[in-house]
Amino acid sequence: MTTEFDVEFIERTDRNARFLVRGLTPAFANGIRRAMVADVPTLSIDTVRFVENSSVMFDEMIALRLGLIPLTTPLDDFELGDTVTVALDVEGPATAYSGDIVTSEPGVEVADKNIPIIKLNSGQRLEFEADAVLDRGKDHAKHQGGVAVGYRHLQKVEVDGDLGEFDDEEPQILRGVIETEDGELIASSEFDHDLTKLYPGKELSVTDVPGAFVFHVETDGSFSVEELVDRAAETIGDRADELKNAVAV
Amino acid sequence: MMIPVRCFTCGKVVSEHYEEFQARAQAGDEDPQKVLDDLGVNRHCCRRMMVSHADLVDVVSPYQ
The missing domain is CATH 3.30.1360.10 (RNA polymerase, RBP11-like subunit)
Known part of the structure; x- marks a missing residue:
């Protein structure tokens, strides 16, 4: 039908x-x-390896903030579970912004560049390397594209x-x-x-x-509205096919 | 401490606009309502994130 x-x-x-x-x-x-x-999956920072964090926030608090930063996600190039390495190095006195994050893939970048991660005073420094992983909103709200x-x-x-x-x-x-x-x-x-x-x-x-x-x-900037709606409709189709195959005699 | 990255309720990225809001409405003399409208922070869940936030980084930064 x-x-x-x-x-x-x-x-x-x-x-x-x-x-x-x-x-x-x-x-x-x-x-x-x-x-x-x-x-609909999106890329989001998941595992963070801190090299130095002498800011006033704990590692875990910064990792949580990082996870919520939207990253542009070219869905054609990635599969569920794929990772992209990102890094940041900022020394105070300065504010570390999401725009300071550099990524290893050219298609993947921070969607909003003006998000303050942490304000650093003189002598404080934040340096880390992190893995962004492609996953779905089902598993963690930070992966919600809509x-x-x-x-x-x-x-x-x-x-x-x-x-x-x-x-x-x-x-x-x-x-x-x-x-x-x-x-x-x-x-x-x-x-x-x-x-x-x-x-x-x-x-x-x-x-x-x-x-x-x-x-x-x-959308949070991971992709355009059209992409989000198209992909959502696609996943419904995929699941319907899956069900059809599962109950096929 | 720092402004939360996203709105607790809907998930919109609000921290993006916080510094501008701070400069124009709280330090400046513009009407907060008009500034929020102008920034595209339309839902009341996102607005309360901006309006009710107390930035305490500078208070804690001398310690640790």
Whole structure:
């Protein structure tokens, strides 16, 4: 069975996107969301070998901070469990930034260069060598490529008529994306999340559109939003194939 | 001590913007709300990471 999904972008940047998908079941929408969070692997610093750490933080505290730094991950070049060596050497007085980290692979670099790791005073020094490993969000949250991934129903707004002359106009707060009667898609931030600003003096009814979901996807910089969604859909396909083979007679 | 690298709740990298936020809103005279909006720190979980952080590295640095 192959079904075509109708995908429409509402907002799209490299790290942040909002898109509408039609023809999904709620279970499948959630499957994609979960795959984005738990199944798409990213590189993250895992084992750290300290050469010198005379800063005010313990080795373990610095290692934890290092693990959370996003690294750009060219997924085509790596397999699960592959490692990349990274290193840093900063002497105080200075702040060690994520941008000071050098990596052994040209395609792999720190996605955000301005993250302060530790502030060093004069005489303090931080030098280490570390292995970044490719693993999945399932195993550790630091490997999650998607940040705050979620979805909402698309909501259809219909005008039922005019508001009575003496009726109080109360604000109608709404979040997400609405579909107007002409089929136009409007993000609620455009009308300050208040429907009465878009339709002043109207009697409105809001209903969920069945099978239409508006995803909001943000990545930590490991890869683009497209890559994250594509890979997530791919892992669902792979697991379905696996199940098919496992139960084949 | 240092600002946490990511937001505890959603995982967005917030420390990236901390020094600018500090300089503009806490040391400077800009409105913290506008600075956070400008930096793209939109969710309230990420905002509290910035607003409620007390940087104590300089306090502990003479010791050890």
